[in-house]
Amino acid sequence: MDYRRGVTETVEVLFRGDIPPAYAHPGDAGADLVSTDDVVLAPGERATVGTGAAIALPDGYVAFVVPRSGLAAKHGITIVNSPGTVDAGYRGEIRVTLLNTDARESYTIGAGDRIAQLIVMPVSRARFIPVERLPGSDRGEGGFGSTGYSTRGGTS
Numbered sequence: 001m002d003y004r005r006g007v008t009e010t011v012e013v014l015f016r017g018d019i020p021p022a023y024a025h026p027g028d029a030g031a032d033l034v035s036t037d038d039v040v041l042a043p044g045e046r047a048t049v050g051t052g053a054a055i056a057l058p059d060g061y062v063a064f065v066v067p068r069s070g071l072a073a074k075h076g077i078t079i080v081n082s083p084g085t086v087d088a089g090y091r092g093e094i095r096v097t098l099l100n101t102d103a104r105e106s107y108t109i110g111a112g113d114r115i116a117q118l119i120v121m122p123v124s125r126a127r128f129i130p131v132e133r134l135p136g137s138d139r140g141e142g143g144f145g146s147t148g149y150s151t152r153g154g155t156s
Contacts, residue, residue, distance in 0.1 A: 011061075013056075030066060065117070067116060094118070
């Protein structure tokens, strides 16, 4: 199977440890990031965990650090600032701030465990233009709960 099919950009990676960021399967959007630290997260506790990876993104690209769905669903482990943004000019180690949302159980992370995913994508840069008034839209200024729909069958 050709794992390079669909690759559009090369990202240089400097890493300490045994496992660089890698896609587990063809077609995956996120490359796995692994821990270089041994950490025990008590219920409700958060910790910043090293991945040992530093990357050089091409100009016009960004990387987002996102939670692993299995860790979230099975153990309540998520990322506090999700998605974490890695700008093209950043060259330091990618660290992940994990949070144990479980109220009862501690969770142990070992060096080499997959803890997050890295999604690399092109990014547009906006040109912000000061104006006196914004053009209208169907939504207008409606924010949280403004659609009036709820997944529980009522209105919000």
